[in-house]
Amino acid sequence: MREIIERILSSKVPVAAYVTPSGGRSASAGFFIAIACDIFVMAPGTNTGAAHPVGVSITGQQMDKTMEEKVTHDAASYIKSIAEKRGRNIKMAEDAVRKSLSYTEKEALKGNLIDLIANNEQEIVDYFNSRSIKRFNGEELLLELEGDEIIEISMSGRQKFLLTISNPNLAYILFMIGLLGLYFEFSNPGAIIPGVVGVISLLLAIFAFQILPINYVGLMLILLAIGLFILEIKIQSYGVLSIGGIISMIIGSTMLINSPIPELRPSLNFIIPVAIGISFIIIFLIFITVRAHSKKASTGKEGLIGEIGTVQKNLNPEGTVFVHGEIWNAEASEEILKGAKVKVVEVLKNLKIKVIKIQ
Numbered sequence: 001m002r003e004i005i006e007r008i009l010s011s012k013v014p015v016a017a018y019v020t021p022s023g024g025r026s027a028s029a030g031f032f033i034a035i036a037c038d039i040f041v042m043a044p045g046t047n048t049g050a051a052h053p054v055g056v057s058i059t060g061q062q063m064d065k066t067m068e069e070k071v072t073h074d075a076a077s078y079i080k081s082i083a084e085k086r087g088r089n090i091k092m093a094e095d096a097v098r099k100s101l102s103y104t105e106k107e108a109l110k111g112n113l114i115d116l117i118a119n120n121e122q123e124i125v126d127y128f129n130s131r132s133i134k135r136f137n138g139e140e141l142l143l144e145l146e147g148d149e150i151i152e153i154s155m156s157g158r159q160k161f162l163l164t165i166s167n168p169n170l171a172y173i174l175f176m177i178g179l180l181g182l183y184f185e186f187s188n189p190g191a192i193i194p195g196v197v198g199v200i201s202l203l204l205a206i207f208a209f210q211i212l213p214i215n216y217v218g219l220m221l222i223l224l225a226i227g228l229f230i231l232e233i234k235i236q237s238y239g240v241l242s243i244g245g246i247i248s249m250i251i252g253s254t255m256l257i258n259s260p261i262p263e264l265r266p267s268l269n270f271i272i273p274v275a276i277g278i279s280f281i282i283i284f285l286i287f288i289t290v291r292a293h294s295k296k297a298s299t300g301k302e303g304l305i306g307e308i309g310t311v312q313k314n315l316n317p318e319g320t321v322f323v324h325g326e327i328w329n330a331e332a333s334e335e336i337l338k339g340a341k342v343k344v345v346e347v348l349k350n351l352k353i354k355v356i357k358i359q
Contacts, residue, residue, distance in 0.1 A: 001029040005036045005082070009136045014038040014143065018124065019046045019105075027051065031096055032075075036082050038133055040114040041124050042105035048113070049092075049102035051079070072098060085136055089113045121150050162207075168257050168266040171208035175256075176278045178202030179226065184285060212257050221252025229282050246279045304353060307344045314338050321355055328353050 008015045017034035019026040022045030026034045031051040034040050042048065053068075053075045076097045083093040089112045095101045108114040118124045129145040155163065164170065181198020185191055228245035235241065253275040257265055309323025311330075314337055321330040321342055329352045336342060342355035 001032055004033055008033070008036050014133060014135070014141065016041060016124065018118070018121065019043060019048060020120075022046060025050075025102075027102065032079060032082070035079060035086065035088060035093055035113075038086075038135060039116075039124070039128065040086075040088070041116045041118050042108060042114050043119060044105060044117060046105050047102050048105075048108055049096035050100050051075070051096045052098065052100035087112075087134065125150065165204050166208045166211050168208075168212055169270050171205050171212060172253065172256065172266045172271065173274060174201045174208070175205035176274065178205055179222075180278065180281065180285075183226070183282065215255045215258040218252045218255030218258070221248045221255065225249035225252060225279065226282060229279070229286055232283065232286075242279075242283060245283075246276060249279045250275045304344050304347055308358065309342055309344065309355065311336050311338050311340045311342060315342075315355070321353065323353070330355050332356065 015037045016039035017026065017037040018041045019034065020043040022043055024043070024046050026042075026046070026048040027050040029051075031048050034048060053071045076094050079093045079097050080090050083090045092101075092103065092108075092111045092113050096103070103111070103113060105114070105117050109117055116124065116127055118127065125145045125148065128143050130143070132140050132142050135141055165174065178198045178201035181194045181196075181201060183198075185195030185198060225245040225248035228241045228248060232241040232245065250272060253266075253271045254268065304324055307323050309321045309328075309330075311319060312322050312327060313319040314335070315321075315330060315332040316335045317333065318329070318331045319336075319338075321328050321344075323342075323344060329350075330342070331348070331352060332342070332355050334357065336355075336357050341358040343358055344353050344355055346354040348354055
């Protein structure tokens with residue numbers, strides 16, 4: 001915010017702030033930025049103010065009272081200095097910071113906090129054409145706007161992309177997809193695609209988290225949930241660990257992004273279904289992985305153990321056995337005649353198996 005204001009105050013051309021459309025607002029840092037502009041205009045049905053500073057530490061904890069007072073005094077002095085230089089209502093500007101007051105466009109105009117109420121950009125141009133304004137450095141400037149074209153500069157593709165992934169709801173889902181992808185890759189090495197998707201999603205989520213205030217307690221609760229899901233497969237807790245994991249996942253997801261600004265918090269209506277869904281997906285993936293690992297091998301040497309075959313050539317003690325669709329050299333600890341049923345108990349060296357007679 002301060003960097004933006006510094007650029008506005010040092011701009012060689014006048015800068016106008018326009019709060020639009022109807023229903024929009026210029027609050028918090030937006031109030032500071034608008035006050036700092038050469039021209040401050042609001043559309044009908046908008047509001048501005050509510051600029052009391054609310055700070056959150058890197059751990060997601062609120063500032064203590066002493067630090068909050070220091071920040072508030074600093075912010076109030078900052079807004080008073082800007083409002084005085086711009087010739088705006090210092091008292092209203094200060095109250096928006098200290099008392100978190102918010103003003104409608106009519107209240108702001110009546111109190112000399114803004115310059116105009118306008119329905120569109122053309123009204124702003126028409127009103128200020130041939131009018132003089134006072135720049136921040138005290139210079140008087142006559143605005144000659146007649147015939148000037150209004151050019152809308154849209155965000156670039158890169159800016160739109162970065163804005164999209166910084167959405168707290170999307171940042172949360174990217175984080176969850178990243179965890180799922182990495183888990184699937186580690187449990188099934190060589191799958192490649194889940195690992196690539198997981199790493200990309202996790203990196204995008206980390207980028208978004210640099211903008212959003214992350215609570216590391218919430219992050220730890222999400223990781224704890226995954227640990228509980230894994231333990232549920234290993235330990236017969238009759239669902240207790242799974243329930244604990246789901247609860248931990250929901251609480252951790254709720255705490256993950258801790259912001260005083262509603263727009264920077266993911267919606268609970270979004271978090272809870274996603275957290276429950278991700279929990280069940282992780283439990284299902286762990287379950288099928290463990291079940292696959294616990295199954296008896298069906299190929300290779302391990303796949304022969306326990307198979308039933310038929311003696312092709314008398315075992316005395318060596319001979320041949322037809323088993324698993326193949327004829328194997330075999331040996332037994334007793335004489336077994338041709339046609340008898342035998343069971344494979346061991347795979348020996350030199351492509352030979354050891355069998356016992358089925359009684």
